[in-house]
Amino acid sequence: LSPSMCDRLCSTDDCMPGTGVYLRHGYIYSSLAGYVLRKNEGEELPVISVVRETEAQLLPDVGAIVTCKVTSINPRFAKVHILYVGSTPLKDRFRGTIRKEDVRATEKDRVETYKSFRPGDIVLAKVISLGDVQSNYLLTTAENELGVVVAHSEAGAQMVPISWFEMQCPRTHAKEFRKVARVQPEYLQA
Incomplete structure (x- = not known):
């Protein structure tokens, strides 16, 4: 992803044209100001496109805090759909996995996935x-x-956290195990 405006992007021998580009004399040029996207579609040449800054897709990156929704669990991991990177909603659907050994920092060998997450839970993860x-x-x-x-x-x-590993239903007072996030009130955050 790099900025571009009316630049010669590549030869038609190396790339195929996508959106936001035009062909001239065997080369692909940007037809608008924006960001260059290069997608490899299987065995073929990569498709080169240019999108406006507002259309550029924010991608989850290593170290990013993401908000996700648990879709399924099994004894080894939880499957999730990533909904936000930071506070920015994602246009496309990205899938994620939280492995059993990545649930807690301590007592990793004692973690049970079903006592940490349930389908439908909204989770903050890195x-x-x-x-x-x-x-x-x-x-x-x-x-x-x-x-x-x-x-x-x-x-x-909607359940209420009562400890770092339990939440309680305000209606029935039933308790369920979860890996609860310690959310700081906004007035305490720096």
């Missing part, structure tokens, strides 16, 4: 490894500020 087309982003919740921020009980009520 990106630890980038995915590719076939795989997911690897995420961690192994910091106090990371983990479940919104969960609903079986009765459908």
Whole structure:
């Protein structure tokens, strides 16, 4: 992703034209001011496009804090859809995985995925490894500020955190295990 305006981007021997570009004398040129996107579509030549700054897709990057929704769990990991990078909503859907060993910083061998997350939970996590087309982003919740921020009980009520590993339904007072994020009130944040 790099800025461009009416630049010669590449030869038609090296790339295929996408959106926001035009062909002239065997070369691909940018037809608007924006960012160059280069996508490899399988075995073919990469497709080169130019998008305006407002259309440039923000991507989850290593170290970024993301907000995601748990879609499924099994004993080894939780699958999630990444919804936000920081406070910016994503246009495209990105998948992530929180492995059992990346849930907590301590007692990693005693973590049970179903006692940390449930499908539908909203989780704050940090990106630890980038995915590719076939795989997911690897995420961690192994910091106090990371983990479940919104969960609903079986009765459908939004649950309230009562410790770093439990949430309670305000209607039924039933308790459920979660890896709870320690969310600081805004007036305490620097």
